[in-house]
Amino acid sequence: MIEPASLLLFALTIVLGTLVLLKRRERLGDALRLAGRQGGRMLIPLCLAVFVGSALARLVPTESIGALIGAESGWRGIAAASLIGAFVPGGPMAAFPIALLVWRMGAGQAQLVTFLAAWSIFAVHRVVSYELPLLGGRFVVVRLCSSWFLPPVAGVLASIWLALT
Structure with a gap:
């Protein structure tokens, strides 16, 4: 099942992406590149943090x-x-x-x-x-x-x- 927060983010992405496409088409590429850079920086720490949390769950009674x-x-x-x-x-x-x-x-x-x-x-x-x-x-x-x-x-x-x- 998809989390409500994920659905909300998906809807916001579609709405805002469409607005950028309609109003400032030339800026869509910039927005996608920025999202890729920021997402790439967050991906590794997020995966590591989830692993740390999972490992702690196995160690702490x-x-x-x-x-x-x-x-x-x-x-x-x-x-x-x-x-x-x-x-x-x-x-x-x-x-x-x-x-x-x-x-x-x-x-x-x-x-x-x-x-x-x-x-x-x-x-x-x-x-x-x-x-x-x-x-x-x-x-x-x-x-x-x-x-x-x-x-x-x-x-x-x-x-x-x-x-x-």
């Missing part, structure tokens, strides 16, 4: 994920997911296959929301590699002190949402 950040782990699971998410390295092509892996291994939905929020907001590797050197320690302290509570709040709100629906 499923029950340990469920016990640590499963749906029944409550606020402790939300706290653990906040910490784990902050230390997941890499961009979305690494983080999302890992997120899918931990979800399939028993992570609760609210804990997964927390995990992704922590990865998005804190990503220790980005703080060390980019933020500190480019923006300085004072900025990093201000940003982290003003946003440390967001991943747990996202997890709690997700828990409430899930309980009500």
Whole structure:
């Protein structure tokens, strides 16, 4: 079965490709070349990230994920997911296959929301590699002190949402 997101992307591709063809025909080749270059750069990291996620699934016992950040782990699971998410390295092509892996291994939905929020907001590797050197320690302290509570709040709100629906 084809995923709804894939169907949406396919429809957008057809619509936008047709618009470019009708309105700016000379730009269609540029758009296709750019898509090929960007797609080529993404293909290898995406395949590697999916493999890493699959390999981790074979190494990490499923029950340990469920016990640590499963749906029944409550606020402790939300706290653990906040910490784990902050230390997941890499961009979305690494983080999302890992997120899918931990979800399939028993992570609760609210804990997964927390995990992704922590990865998005804190990503220790980005703080060390980019933020500190480019923006300085004072900025990093201000940003982290003003946003440390967001991943747990996202997890709690997700828990409430899930309980009500």
